[in-house]
Amino acid sequence: MKKTLLLTALGLTALTGCTELKKEDIGPIVAEYLVENPEFLIEAGKNLQKKEQEKAQAAQINSVLSQKTALIDEATPYIGNAEGKVAVIEFFDYQCTYCVVMSEHMKSLVQENSDVKVYLKETPIFGSRSEPSKLAAEWGMEIFAKKGTQAYESYHNALWSSAKDNGNKLSNDVIKEYVEKSGLTFSDVTATMTKKPQANIQLFSQLGFRGTPALIVMPTEGANKDNVSIIAGADVEGLKAAIEKARG
Known part of the structure; x- marks a missing residue:
C-alpha cells in the first residue's frame, strides 16, 4: 500500500490507478517509505550517477573527435x-x-x-x-x-x-x-x-x-x-x- 501511495505521490498515477492524493500527504508518505526502504534511494542515486557518467563520457568523446x-x-x-x-x-x-x-x-x-x-x-x-x-x-x-x-x-x-x-x-x-x-x-x-x-x-x-x-x-x-x-x-x-x- 505504501509503495502504491509513493508512486502516486511521485505522479505515477497511471501505474497505480489511484488519482486522488492530498498535496500535504505527499511529503510524509515519501519520507516514511524512504526510511523503511533506503535501497530505493540508493538505487535511484546509482542510476542518476550512471546517467551523469554516460553524459560526461559522451561529451569527452565528442571533444576527442573534434581534436x-x-x-x-x-x-x-x-x-x-x-x-x-x-x-x-x-x-x-x-x-x-x-x-x-x-x-x-x-x-x-x-x-x-x-x-x-x-x-x-x-x-x-x-x-x-x-x-x-x-x-x-x-x-x-x-x-x-x-x-x-x-x-x-x-x-x-x-x-x-x-x-x-x-x-x-x-x-x-x-x-x-x-x-x-x-x-x-x-x-x-x-x-x-x-x-x-x-x-x-x-x-x-x-x-x-x-x-x-x-x-x-x-x-x-x-x-x-x-x-x-x-x-x-x-x-x-x-x-x-x-x-x-x-x-x-
Whole structure:
C-alpha cells in the first residue's frame, strides 16, 4: 500500500490507478517509505550517477573527435607500426608511477598487435615541481624531431627503465646520458628546441583529463562515437578491449 501511495505521490498515477492524493500527504508518505526502504534511494542515486557518467563520457568523446587532427599529428613521437590502422594515444609523464607500470605493457602491446600505432604525448604534469619531468619531455620531443623514431624509442624506453630502477625518479644526469646516446648535445637550456610539451598539456586539459596515464583508442580512419574509447589510468584489460572495439 505504501509503495502504491509513493508512486502516486511521485505522479505515477497511471501505474497505480489511484488519482486522488492530498498535496500535504505527499511529503510524509515519501519520507516514511524512504526510511523503511533506503535501497530505493540508493538505487535511484546509482542510476542518476550512471546517467551523469554516460553524459560526461559522451561529451569527452565528442571533444576527442573534434581534436583528432591534433591527437594523431605526424609531429607526435610514436612506437609501433607507422601505418597502423588503430591509434593508441597516451598522455604520460616520466615521473608518474602508474605510467612506469604502463610502459612495460605498452611495449608488449606493439609487439603483439601489428596494426597498432602508439602516439606518445609527452605531458609533464609534474613539471612545475620536478625539473627532470619537464626536461625529459622536452628532450624526448627534440630527439624525435631531430633523430627520428628509433632514436626516440631507445631514449623513451631507457628513461622508463631508469625510473623503474630508481624509485620512479629521474635526474638531469640520467637524461643527459641518454640524450647524448641519441647523438645530440645535452643542455639544460631548452628554449631553442623544435617542439614544446605545453601544447600537449593544453590538449590534455581541454579533453578533461586530470591525471596520467590517459589513453585514447580510435581507428586512424573513420573514427566515430561508437569506436572511440577513453581510458583514465593504467587499465590494461580496458586497453585491450578498446583496441578490439576500434578494429570494429
